[in-house]
Amino acid sequence: MREYYSITELTREFDVSTRTLRFYEDEGLVQPIRRGRTRLFRPSDRHLIRQIMRGKRLGFSINEIREIIQMYKEPPGEVGQLKLMIKRIEEKREDLRQKRRDLEETLAELDQAEESCVERLVELGVNT
Amino acid sequence: MREYYSITELTREFDVSTRTLRFYEDEGLVQPIRRGRTRLFRPSDRHLIRQIMRGKRLGFSINEIREIIQMYKEPPGEVGQLKLMIKRIEEKREDLRQKRRDLEETLAELDQAEESCVERLVELGVNT
DNA sequence: CATGGCATTTACGTAAAAGTCAATTAAGGT
């Protein structure tokens, strides 16, 4: 496992701009350490970026992503906090399950759409 | 099946503002007919709104949603167009499959996070 | 030491997707 990644390495890996990664730092989503002024991203930062990108693809806002990332961290020590966190995790999961239903429905409709197209091609006597 | 829906009925059903529905009309996503100045939404418009909301929850932009909606429409008559559409549909499906992978991974991590919390509670001797 | 090539900071810009507000207008009840 590499110790550090440069900002440009990560921009290439995740296909984002340096501006974006600095923006995530401003937002407190990642905390690369500094050597002088240059940022050194650790594997943990890299993993966070991976999670951020996943969240983005799923249409979560930065704030939602921040919430989700909180959930991946060490569970809190206090009982009330723990119960609260479990509740929030359950909410997010419900959110994701809704997305999954949306996703399956959309996929199904696209399947149908494609079938119509293929049928149409057959009608037109195209050799598939 | 109802013939027409008023704008406010639909704002209630989908929990959006009138501004939003008018915005979608401006964007050409729905075309309610008019009686005088008031909009009458047909079941097809209602269905479109349902699809729009689904797309939004999945993080698609208005433009992407517009593209997807195009795909649900009648397939074009020309062979080249048909093949192009099939290609685009396949692309969107790949997009959705990626989202599905993201979703499953996120769900799995949340499962793990919750488990950690529950374990923690047990350690603290909380009667679950 | 000058050149090239990333990095950084600061500051301003912008597109998307609505929200908000004010001024009208139309429709329905009494």
Next chain:
DNA sequence: ACCTTAATTGACTTTTACGTAAATGCCATG
């Protein structure tokens, strides 16, 4: 006819998530 309520329009504003440009720093290499 009048009043109220709901709907419309248009203009302006806001938020999010970065983009972009300018000025400058750091450092390796010829």
